[in-house]
Amino acid sequence: KRKALEKYFSRMNDQQRKAVFKIKGPLLILAGAGSGKTTVLVNRIANMIYFGNAYNTEQTYGTPSEQDIQFLKDYIDGKTNDASTLADIVAYDCIKPWSILAITFTNKAAGELKERLAGMLGEAGQGITAATFHSACARILRRECDKLGFSSSFTIYDSDDSQRTVKSILRELGISEKMFPPRTILSEISHAKDLLQEPDEYIASAAGDYRNLTIGKVYKHYQKKLKAANAMDFDDMICHTVKLFEQFPDVLDHYQNLYKYIMVDEYQDTNKAQFRLVSLLSQKYNNLCVVGDDDQSIYKFRGATIENILNFEEQFDCNADTDVIKLEQNYRSTQNILNCANQLISNNQGRKGKNLWTASGDGEKVTVYKASSERSEAKFVADTILEDINKGRKYNDHAILYRMNAQSNALEQTFIQSGIPYKIIGGLKFYDRKEIKDILAYLSVINNHFDFLRLRRIINEPKRGIGEATVNALEQITSDLGDSPIHIMQEADMLAPLVKRSKQLMPVGDMLSELTELSDTLPLAELLDKLLDMTGYKRHLEMQGDEGLTRLENINELKSTMSSYEENADEPSLSGFLEEISLYTDVDNLDSDADYVVLMTMHSAKGLEFPIVFMVGMEDNIFPSSRSLESEADTEEERRLAYVAVTRAKEKLYLTHAEERMLYGRTDRNRISRFIKELPADCIEKQAEETKASPYLNGYEKPHSMSLQQQLAQRKADKSNFSVNTETFAPGDRVLHKIFGEGTVLSSKPMANDTLVEIAFDNRGTKKIMANYTKIKKI
Ligand code: ATP
Numbered sequence: 001k002r003k004a005l006e007k008y009f010s011r012m013n014d015q016q017r018k019a020v021f022k023i024k025g026p027l028l029i030l031a032g033a034g035s036g037k038t039t040v041l042v043n044r045i046a047n048m049i050y051f052g053n054a055y056n057t058e059q060t061y062g063t064p065s066e067q068d069i070q071f072l073k074d075y076i077d078g079k080t081n082d083a084s085t086l087a088d089i090v091a092y093d094c095i096k097p098w099s100i101l102a103i104t105f106t107n108k109a110a111g112e113l114k115e116r117l118a119g120m121l122g123e124a125g126q127g128i129t130a131a132t133f134h135s136a137c138a139r140i141l142r143r144e145c146d147k148l149g150f151s152s153s154f155t156i157y158d159s160d161d162s163q164r165t166v167k168s169i170l171r172e173l174g175i176s177e178k179m180f181p182p183r184t185i186l187s188e189i190s191h192a193k194d195l196l197q198e199p200d201e202y203i204a205s206a207a208g209d210y211r212n213l214t215i216g217k218v219y220k221h222y223q224k225k226l227k228a229a230n231a232m233d234f235d236d237m238i239c240h241t242v243k244l245f246e247q248f249p250d251v252l253d254h255y256q257n258l259y260k261y262i263m264v265d266e267y268q269d270t271n272k273a274q275f276r277l278v279s280l281l282s283q284k285y286n287n288l289c290v291v292g293d294d295d296q297s298i299y300k301f302r303g304a305t306i307e308n309i310l311n312f313e314e315q316f317d318c319n320a321d322t323d324v325i326k327l328e329q330n331y332r333s334t335q336n337i338l339n340c341a342n343q344l345i346s347n348n349q350g351r352k353g354k355n356l357w358t359a360s361g362d363g364e365k366v367t368v369y370k371a372s373s374e375r376s377e378a379k380f381v382a383d384t385i386l387e388d389i390n391k392g393r394k395y396n397d398h399a400i401l402y403r404m405n406a407q408s409n410a411l412e413q414t415f416i417q418s419g420i421p422y423k424i425i426g427g428l429k430f431y432d433r434k435e436i437k438d439i440l441a442y443l444s445v446i447n448n449h450f451d452f453l454r455l456r457r458i459i460n461e462p463k464r465g466i467g468e469a470t471v472n473a474l475e476q477i478t479s480d481l482g483d484s485p486i487h488i489m490q491e492a493d494m495l496a497p498l499v500k501r502s503k504q505l506m507p508v509g510d511m512l513s514e515l516t517e518l519s520d521t522l523p524l525a526e527l528l529d530k531l532l533d534m535t536g537y538k539r540h541l542e543m544q545g546d547e548g549l550t551r552l553e554n555i556n557e558l559k560s561t562m563s564s565y566e567e568n569a570d571e572p573s574l575s576g577f578l579e580e581i582s583l584y585t586d587v588d589n590l591d592s593d594a595d596y597v598v599l600m601t602m603h604s605a606k607g608l609e610f611p612i613v614f615m616v617g618m619e620d621n622i623f624p625s626s627r628s629l630e631s632e633a634d635t636e637e638e639r640r641l642a643y644v645a646v647t648r649a650k651e652k653l654y655l656t657h658a659e660e661r662m663l664y665g666r667t668d669r670n671r672i673s674r675f676i677k678e679l680p681a682d683c684i685e686k687q688a689e690e691t692k693a694s695p696y697l698n699g700y701e702k703p704h705s706m707s708l709q710q711q712l713a714q715r716k717a718d719k720s721n722f723s724v725n726t727e728t729f730a731p732g733d734r735v736l737h738k739i740f741g742e743g744t745v746l747s748s749k750p751m752a753n754d755t756l757v758e759i760a761f762d763n764r765g766t767k768k769i770m771a772n773y774t775k776i777k778k779i
Pocket residue numbers: 011012013016031032033034035036037038039040293296330331332606607608609647
């Protein structure tokens with residue numbers, strides 16, 4: 001019988017199978033990337049639900065009949081779909097789906113886990129809790145939070161809410177925001193929560209230090225305020241659940257009895273609070289299985305402690321037989337990719353050494369591509385993807401990984417121009433970000449004084465004490481008088497319905513009208529700088545600490561877009577720029593296929609895999625990031641991140657770097673990433689962009705020593721020797737596209753130096769494409 005059961009898991013290697021069948025007691029699976037850790041979790045759950053009873057607790061509960069086993073076999077093989085029979089069998093299985101709690105790290109990973117479980121178990125899997133730490137805790141708290149003095153309708157505060165709360169506390173306590181930026185305080189509070197430190201403990205440990213005492217005081221008020229508002233922040237989810245379990249043994253007992261089997265994926269990234277939570281829940285039955293990889297620990301900055309994994313054996317062997325299973329065979333990647341990963345991570349000091357190997361062969365070499373600029377890097381990625389599509393690949397075989405969100409901008413633009421559908425995972429598309437929308441709204445209002453919709457968006461952003469009622473009144477008068485709202489704001493003191501708020505409105509009207517004048521003379525990038533200053537938007541972001549700085553970086557990245565627009569357009573203008581941008585913001589209509597290229601940060605790629613992976617921006621100061629180069633420990637964490645990224649690739653890996661990169665609105669020349677230098681030479685092949693392709697870069701020595709305007713002028717001058725022949729397209733023209741084949745032109749619109757053509761392709765649906773960009777020919 002044992003053999004018959006194990007057959008279902010015959011794909012598993014010996015070590016994996018051992019893990020699949022070890023259901024009772026603590027279990028640590030410690031293994032490298034792609035060795036099947038998550039696969040084991042899924043199979044282990046399947047085993048528990050189908051056979052856990054039969055195999056593990058035969059004596060106590062009885063076993064399924066041969067007939068049932070045959071049915072299960074057919075069900076797994078897809079020969080039958082009769083879920084009702086399945087339900088009968090599950091009904092007398094001892095491990096109920098709802099007694100299983102599987103925790104992973106990101107929403108995306110939890111989603112995939114659920115999908116894989118549904119694929120393997122169908123309806124039988126319903127009721128398994130597969131969740132992130134936060135969502136698992138939120139679920140418990142909704143039911144139990146009255147014991148902690150909350151009502152079950154509590155609100156979950158996002159970081160914006162938290163920040164506003166801290167600000168109001170600072171105001172009440174008379175503490176200066178300059179000395180104690182809310183964002184800094186919040187990250188201190190968050191850190192304290194990772195360590196399960198209550199405000200009083202925090203204050204006690206401050207040992208009289210003024211700064212820490214002050215933060216402790218704010219922390220204490222913050223918790224009080226949240227409670228009064230019946231609200232919890234993200235970290236509270238976990239801390240409050242721990243508190244609940246510690247203070248109410250009967251509640252803990254209830255959940256211990258409910259979740260008898262607990263599994264945690266990506267255990268290397270748990271922090272102290274999460275560790276405590278898992279320990280409490282599993283204390284009674286000890287059925288805790290954690291899987292992880294010390295080489296993939298990438299959240300130290302959020303309090304993750306690798307000790308959790310390294311000390312697992314000591315922590316859990318108290319009264320049960322702990323097992324540690326190591327997996328060495330990698331099933332994901334080719335040997336060339338693995339050699340790169342192995343060699344790279346061997347440069348780290350503090351690690352339990354291990355080497356990944358695969359039986360699947362060397363595969364293609366890893367391609368290192370040198371581009372001249374961030375745009376040609378993006379173009380290389382886009383062209384490679386289109387060639388793959390031509391060979392029968394799908395878009396979603398491809399993933400683009402970068403270190404920082406702002407890097408997505410150049411890629412997004414190129415994808416849009418090439419008609420490549422894409423999706424950003426774990427983040428917003430560049431033009432969907434709040435700060436980008438705000439700034440574009442400002443520019444739109446300056447460009448068109450009658451754009452009331454956009455005015456509404458920014459009139460009180462940053463806060464200027466202009467409320468909804470005032471804006472409504474303004475809109476009414478605007479439409480009654482047929483005058484521009486900006487002009488009306490400037491005259492607010494003479495208009496009865498606005499007089500009360502004229503102090504707030506008039507400066508905004510004056511400012512917008514002044515900016516309008518400036519927009520006639522200033523280059524776009526300088527206009528943007530002025531706008532950021534005059535509106536107070538920049539100051540507003542600077543007060544928000546790290547998050548504000550990230551937003552500011554995104555806005556600077558918008559400057560890169562402006563510069564390349566000015567460089568390309570014949571007669572650059574604000575309205576021309578906004579028109580071009582409207583193409584990018586319209587991107588969702590571009591392609592409704594579910595098949596798309598995915599873009600994400602390396603952090604959010606953890607646990608995922610793709611046939612073809614591009615790691616872009618492989619330059620020192622980008623990756624490894626400039627900040628991480630300051631300390632060896634941080635560089636090591638960055639190297640683990642590189643290891644994570646490299647091991648996402650199944651078949652083909654590209655590492656790209658640019659000689660010169662415009663990011664955040666400034667141009668830099670960075671050295672090739674030290675991580676590329678650490679790769680074994682015989683596993684990589686080097687390619688470089690033919691310099692012919694961008695003649696304007698020749699003789700271009702030190703771009704960063706020039707001002708942005710000088711650079712633009714130079715690039716533009718160089719470019720005029722390299723003008724493009726623009727073919728004209730009219731609706732009804734038949735055209736041929738290298739990749740998408742033949743189609744009929746629906747519309748065409750000149751834009752910058754190119755033409756935006758909408759084409760109904762015979763076999764690929766309707767797409768909007770830049771004509772010169774991908775070389776469309778009339779036939
Ligand atoms: P990571 O550390 O990146 O999270 P992992 O250890 O969780 O990786 P999985 O995602 O479970 O690895 O597996 C990697 C790939 O290997 C998956 O495509 C999976 O289907 C495949 N795989 C796992 N085990 C086997 C096996 N025994 N035989 C064939 N393929 C396997």
